[in-house]
Amino acid sequence: MALFNQSRSNIIRLIFVGVFLIIIVQLFNLQILSGKYKQLAMDNAVFPKVKYPDRGIIYDRKGRPILNNTIMFDLVVTPNEARKTDTFGLCEILSIDTAEYRKRMLEARFKNGPYRPSIFQGLLTPELHARLDENIWKFPGFALIERPVRVYPYNAGAHIMGYIGEADSSIIKRSGGYYRMGDYVGRSGIEAYYEQVLMGQRGVEYLIKDNKNRLVGSYENGIFDTAAIAGRNLRTYIDIDLQVLAEKLIRNKVGAVVAIDPKTGGILAMASGPTYDPNSLTGSNKQKNYGQLALDVAGPLLNRAIAGLYEPGSTFKPLGGLVALNEGVITPSYGYNCGGRYYGCGHGKPACTHSNPGHAANLRLAIANSCNSYFVQVYRNTVDNPKYGNVKKGYEKWKEYMNHFGLGERTGVDLVSEQAGLIPDTSRYNRVYRGSWNSCTNLTLGIGQDMMQTTPLQMANAMCIIANKGYYFTPHFVQKIDDENAEDTMMRQFRKKHEVLTNISDEAYEAIMSxxxxxVDGSASRAKVAGIEICGKTGTAEKYRVIQGRRIKLDDNSVFVCFAPRHDPKIALAVVVENSGFGNTWAAPIAGLMLERYLKDSIPAERMKEVDRIANANLMPSYIKYLQYVEDSARAFNWAERYKDSSQIKKFYRTNPSRPPFPTSREKRRTAMIVPDPRLFNKPFNA
Structure with missing residues (x-):
């Protein structure tokens, strides 16, 4: 019996020892090996405050900041820590209802998980930030995070600078996880092209929280903190005074202005009309403002300088003449007996603006008088050159020249979304004309029309080639990246000199320049600047547009290209004003003012009247008003169909005073929405 009791006692002792050992092992596991509970404790007591870096600043050619930073705040939430927050109090401050609160919380969980901070409401207004700052302790799981926000001191350069936006899932995936939800990235313009330079590197600051969720100090004296590293700055060729002037002159117009320094390829100014205030896409109303811009059929978000496609019209004639000179099919003394129309193909087209004898007696006069017949014949001489055997081979050679001059190909400018334009190849003409075509088929290519399409940037770059007598640098904005090192390869492509057809003689270029x-000394006198020799060319390109299935003839585009001074070119320009008439009417005077501002560093007081005259002229094509009406009306009708409630349309009509009176019956309402009310226009199209 004693032996049994002793055995039972030993078993009990072994059980106690085993339990004790298990406890010791578990404690060792929890406190030493496992970081789970330590991490939970850290999450409860320590808040990792993300420190977003300042993006790099962008300066103009004189060192003035044209894109800078300011500070705003985001309200972020960690969903798993926000269970005991004062939901109603927060909703009251944010002016949202509980349904919207729940929606945002679900989005935060879905985007970034329950344990990581996500933006609950971004870019708070100063008033809202102040209210939240003094009450944030009431809302566990919520915090205020500083956010550097872009500001445009001159309210200019929207299409050049671009804008930044929150990184979406596709951007995060492409970055290999470098970007996180809540990070902002460049979405257009220089902001996007130089994102890797401008973005900087985020940091983190660890702060201790008390039992009321208040931040009370630094964790471990900041030894685990990492500093945010600011992005690098960009030094550009942009002349902000010239940029502001260009945007003023293109106001209330559709078109573009591009100015380039021929010696470097540096872009001095680039304006696209219509434009918008770049500061409207930086603050708390960014999404609302972007939506309004995106719905505007005039396309204020489109940079027409690099993505607008235009027939160059007569501004192309210097290039056509240069090619013919180099091919030996004409000489500077070559003349053509033009009586006001071209009859070489038997149909009397195209017509010319001059019919007086001798206006195309040589190349210089033909350029000066912009003789269509002369340059149509020059084009035909080039593509029908016997040494190529047939017109198709001759045309391919002509197209090769055009590509060398930068037409039909992207220039490679440091912006995203550049268009290549169009110089059609023989396969396109074979397809359109079933293989049966000749130099009479597309003779208007000789005067910059037919299927030819170019961007204003390409036109300005072509002027650089003529100004430099055969070379150019890829057009670009950025001259230098601060702290640039050997690893920066972004700028190398812009420092390479491109020689264009070295067999073209200086004499040929001089003939064109004359x-x-x-x-400018004659027909384009409105581009003159006293004391400066300017080489330029006007263009008046026909414009058609298909609107609701109808091909509508619109007013001609006004086009002008130039460079100056002739013997020491410092600036090359291209100006396009859509549907506004002759090249000398609007484009040439805009170019003249731009030249004067840049080359003389000021515009005299008496010339400021001309600036105001052009700036105050509203040349917006009436078809845009028509298309906006159709788009808005269709949208309103779709809203009504969706909600089955005419009050939706009534509200739409109340907030759009240009609409006709609200129709009473549904059928009349539908008809009124689809067919525009004539009271909206003096005439439907400016034809």
Whole structure:
């Protein structure tokens, strides 16, 4: 019996020892090996405050900041820590209802998980930030995070600078996880092209929280903190005074202005009309403002300088003449007996603006008088050159010249979304004309029309080639990246000199320049600047547009290209004003003012009247008003169909005073929405 009791006692002792050992092992596991509970404790007591870096600043050619930073705040939430927050109090401050609160919480969990901070409401107004700052302790799981926000001191350069937006899932995936939800990235313009330079590197600051969720100090004296590293700054060729002037002159117009320094390829100014205030896409109303811009059929978000496609019209003639000179099919003394129309193909087209004898007696006069017949014949001489055997081979050679001059190909400018334009190849003409075509089929290519399409940037770059007598640098904005090192390869492509057809003689370029100078001295007198020799060329390109299935003839585009001074070119320009008439009417005077501002560093007081005259002229095409009406009306009708409630349309009509009176019956309402009320326009199209 004693032996049994002793055995039972030993078993009990072994059980106690075993339990004790298990406890010791578990304690060792929890406190030493496992970081789970330590991490939970850290999450409860320590708040990792993300420190977003300042993006790099962008400066103009004189060192003035044209894109800078300011500070705003985001309200972020960690969903798993926000269970005991004062939901109603927060909703009251944010002016949202509980349904919206729940929706945002679900989005935060879905986007970034329950244990990581996500933006609950971004870019708070100063008033809202102040209210939240003094009450944030009431809302466990919520915190205020500083956010550097872009500001445009000159309210200019929207299409150049671009804008930043929150990184979406596709951007995060492409970055290999470098970006996180809540990070902002460049979405257009220089902001997007130089994102890797401008973005900087985020940091983190660990702060201790008390039992009321208040931040009370630094954790471990900040030894685990990492500093945010600011992005690098960009030094550009942009002249902000010239940029502001360009945007003022293109106001209330559709078109573009591009100015380039021929010696470097540096873009001095680039304006696209219509434009918008770049500061409207930086603050708390960014999404609302972006939505309004995106719905505007005039396309204020479109950078027409690099994505607008235009027939160059007569501004192309200097290039056509240069190619013919180099091919030996004409000489500077070559003349054409034009009586006001071209009859070489038997149909009397195209017509010319001059019919007086001798206006196309040589190349210089033909350029100065912009003789269509002359340059149509020059084009035909080039593509029908016997040494190529047939017109198709001759045309391919002509197209090769055009590509060398930068037409039909992207220039490679440091912006995203550049268009290549169009110089059609023989396969396109074979397809359109079933293989049966000749130089009469597309003779208007000789005067910059037919299927030819170019961007204003390409036109300005072509002027750089003529100004430099055969070379150019890829057009670009950025001259230098601060702290640039050997690893920066972004700028190398812009420092390479491109020689264009070295067999073209200086004499050929001089012959073209003489005609272009006479253009400004004569027909394009509104581009003149006292004391400066300007080489330029006007263009008046026909414009058609298909609107609701109808091909509508619109007013011609006003186009002008130039460079100056002739013997020491410092600036090349291209100006396009859509549907506004002759090149000398609007485009040439805009170019003249731009030249004067840049080359003389000021515009005299008496010339400021001309600036105001052009700036105050509203040349917006009436078809845009028509298309906006159709778009808005269709949207309103779709809303009504969706909600089955005419009050939706009534509200739409109340907030859009340009609409006709609200129709009473549904059928009349539908008809009124689809067919525009004539009271909206003096005429449907400016034809």
């Amino acid at each position: 005609g272009m100078q006479q253009v």
